[in-house]
Amino acid sequence: xxxxxxxxxxxxxxxxxxxxxxxxxxxxxxxxxxxxxxxxxxxxxxxxxxxxxxxxxxxxxxxxxxxxxxxxxxxxxxxxxxxxxxxxxxxxxxxxxxxxxxxxxxxxxxxxxxxxxxxxxxxxxxxxxxxxxxxxxxxxxxxxxxxxxxxxxxxxxxxxxxxxxxxxxxxxxxxxxxxxxxxxxxxxxxxxxxxxxxxxxxxxxxxxxxxxxxxxxxxxxxxxxxxxxxxxxxxxxxxxxxxxxxxxxxxxxxxxxxxxxxxxxxxxxxxxxxxxxxxxxxxxxxxxxxxxxxxxxxxxxxxxxxxxxxxxxxxxxxxxxxxxxxxxxxxxxxxxxxxxxxxxxxxxxxxxxxxxxxxxxxxxxxxxxxxxxxxxxxxxxxxxxxxxxxxxxxxxxxxxxxxxxxxxxxxxxxxxxxxxxxxxxxxxxxxxxxxxxxxxxxxxxxxxxxxxxxxxxxxxxxxxxxxxxxxxxxxxxxxxxxxxxxxxxxxxxxxxxxxxxxxxxxxxxxxxxxxxxxxxxxxxxxxxxxxxxxxxxxxxxxxxxxxxxxxxxxxxxxxxxxxxxxxxxxxxxxxxxxxxxxxxxxxxxxxxxxxxxxxxxxxxxxxxxxxxxxxxxxxxxxxxxxxxxxxxxxxxxxxxxxxxxxxxxxxxxxxxxxxxxxxxxxxxxxxxxxxxxxxxxxxxxxxxxxxxxxxxxxxxxxxxxxxxx
Numbered sequence: 001x002x003x004x005x006x007x008x009x010x011x012x013x014x015x016x017x018x019x020x021x022x023x024x025x026x027x028x029x030x031x032x033x034x035x036x037x038x039x040x041x042x043x044x045x046x047x048x049x050x051x052x053x054x055x056x057x058x059x060x061x062x063x064x065x066x067x068x069x070x071x072x073x074x075x076x077x078x079x080x081x082x083x084x085x086x087x088x089x090x091x092x093x094x095x096x097x098x099x100x101x102x103x104x105x106x107x108x109x110x111x112x113x114x115x116x117x118x119x120x121x122x123x124x125x126x127x128x129x130x131x132x133x134x135x136x137x138x139x140x141x142x143x144x145x146x147x148x149x150x151x152x153x154x155x156x157x158x159x160x161x162x163x164x165x166x167x168x169x170x171x172x173x174x175x176x177x178x179x180x181x182x183x184x185x186x187x188x189x190x191x192x193x194x195x196x197x198x199x200x201x202x203x204x205x206x207x208x209x210x211x212x213x214x215x216x217x218x219x220x221x222x223x224x225x226x227x228x229x230x231x232x233x234x235x236x237x238x239x240x241x242x243x244x245x246x247x248x249x250x251x252x253x254x255x256x257x258x259x260x261x262x263x264x265x266x267x268x269x270x271x272x273x274x275x276x277x278x279x280x281x282x283x284x285x286x287x288x289x290x291x292x293x294x295x296x297x298x299x300x301x302x303x304x305x306x307x308x309x310x311x312x313x314x315x316x317x318x319x320x321x322x323x324x325x326x327x328x329x330x331x332x333x334x335x336x337x338x339x340x341x342x343x344x345x346x347x348x349x350x351x352x353x354x355x356x357x358x359x360x361x362x363x364x365x366x367x368x369x370x371x372x373x374x375x376x377x378x379x380x381x382x383x384x385x386x387x388x389x390x391x392x393x394x395x396x397x398x399x400x401x402x403x404x405x406x407x408x409x410x411x412x413x414x415x416x417x418x419x420x421x422x423x424x425x426x427x428x429x430x431x432x433x434x435x436x437x438x439x440x441x442x443x444x445x446x447x448x449x450x451x452x453x454x455x456x457x458x459x460x461x462x463x464x465x466x467x468x469x470x471x472x473x474x475x476x477x478x479x480x481x482x483x484x485x486x487x488x489x490x491x492x493x494x495x496x497x498x499x500x501x502x503x504x505x506x507x508x509x510x511x512x513x514x515x516x517x518x519x520x521x522x523x524x525x526x527x528x529x530x531x532x533x534x535x536x537x538x539x540x541x542x543x544x545x546x547x548x549x550x551x552x553x554x555x556x557x558x559x560x561x562x563x564x565x566x567x568x569x570x571x572x573x574x575x576x577x578x579x580x581x582x583x584x585x586x587x588x589x590x591x592x593x594x595x596x597x598x599x600x601x602x603x604x605x606x607x608x609x610x611x612x613x614x615x616x617x618x619x620x621x622x623x624x625x626x627x628x629x630x631x632x633x634x635x636x637x638x639x640x641x642x643x644x645x646x647x648x649x650x651x652x653x654x655x656x657x658x659x660x661x662x663x664x665x666x667x668x669x670x671x672x673x674x675x676x677x678x679x680x681x682x683x684x685x686x687x688x689x690x691x692x693x694x695x696x697x698x699x700x701x702x703x704x705x706x707x708x709x
Contacts, residue, residue: 212224214253216626251706270371307460315465323425328520330524332354335397337365347374357376377614384499418507422471425468451469545577567630567664569630574594577605596640618637625658630663632659671696671697675693678700
């Protein structure tokens, strides 16, 4: 009976097929049968597409995938090995080596397998009492731990990698806010150049740069060649030369002298070291700086302000008692570098004041600050964000900085709002303000929710001082009558800062306890060793701090031959958590922490600890004057570049530009890179003070000389 029921429809179908329109029915039936066959084959047969899907799904496992989508086990055995550096410090930590390479916890499929094959090899060795042996072991350990910190992330791949799973530590994603392909290329998505990092057959011959700024040349900021159409000395925005800089900046024509050591440099510097056509004229009009023979001197407590800088700062603290210099307030950005006595006085109170020298500072007062031994950078400030993360500075100071904050819709003040910490202070002082400017400033600060804590004129100095405070919550943004400026879009990264245009909008203030910026940091110096809730892996930060402290004490301070009494201005060219700077805190130095734009974004952590730093791309020149630093520290900087720059040798040229004659450089990296760097430094006539290679890791200590071609 059942067969009859099935056969009837088939018979009826056959009768219809014999009719005139039967061809259409035949065609439809063939198509249906074909689709059924494809469906059955797809369900029960493995396909290339399924393998591809398996590979993308199991990419985090970083193991080979078989044709059936199953993981194949490696035939080689894993041997547990003690970390060499930890052995020397008495803190052993077991790691596994597979085929001579470290096995990583996460990866991205085939790319990570290639990285794993190139992993750092760690070989078991006995303890060594020798300082060099201990040092190179520390270098090996640091290379491994940094691989863990950045997840062996590929340079230029942004917005995907995080540090310890912390979203605040993710790499900056510029695609959300910068639609320009050219700007995206500058931020970190640069083309990778094939071949070795350094050409082993290269022969270096050097020449002096022939530029308009001569011995004060700052690439990317100064205009190289003068013309009748261009009267300005500097670009309105950062603009680097098309070809990488492969020439050496000359020494001052009046002769260069060994800088005055700290703390004597607070009181005097050699005028020939900061020679500038307009500086001599400027000195004659000022009371806080005096020309005395071959030196420029700085009388104590003298400033542009009548009554002295001490009275000025004390009156601010009295007006707003919560401003406790050196305790509640640790990091300050001083706009304009009009008077370096501001930062000089606050250094005695354990306040880290970073001076921002603007692009129209033709007197080069930022260079004077650096020569005295105070932190400063040079940067245009017009349409792009400053190279800092959001919500980091405790206070921003603008003393006679001559910036029209209310112009262009208040874009520059909105940028100050971005980098100012919630509940942070903005101090504005000036002698002569028009009623119109005063009203415009009041309207602008009210529109962004700033509270006016003080607005008075000092009786002694006759200076008008206004103190504003950024809100600590989003409530005030909701009650604004006019939503101008508007709130930023949710997908806009407030920490994206490298070649990113200023967006005239307000970023929401963090509210959840796991977000950075919800709480004011601890008082200094407790702040340095306090790690808030938003730092996910605090144990790693603590161990990193202890490790760098051991490296500095056991090797850098005693084993390099460096006279630290001559060291004041220090730069960590590849900072991670600021632990190197923290280890040098007891020395009479300050450290500029540089976080490369292609590395995990750890700069907010550095600021949270009460230290200061900037973002930078080392394929370009740094925003500072020639001969600014006494010591440069580069820990695995070159191996992390991975051929991003057209010529990696240009980084060495930049080191030669910003390092003072007689200054030092400590470089830790892979052995082939160290060997190539040694040859380049020899061609520059630098003194090779120490070279040590062990376990395919090396350390190089060199000292710059007065030599110029």
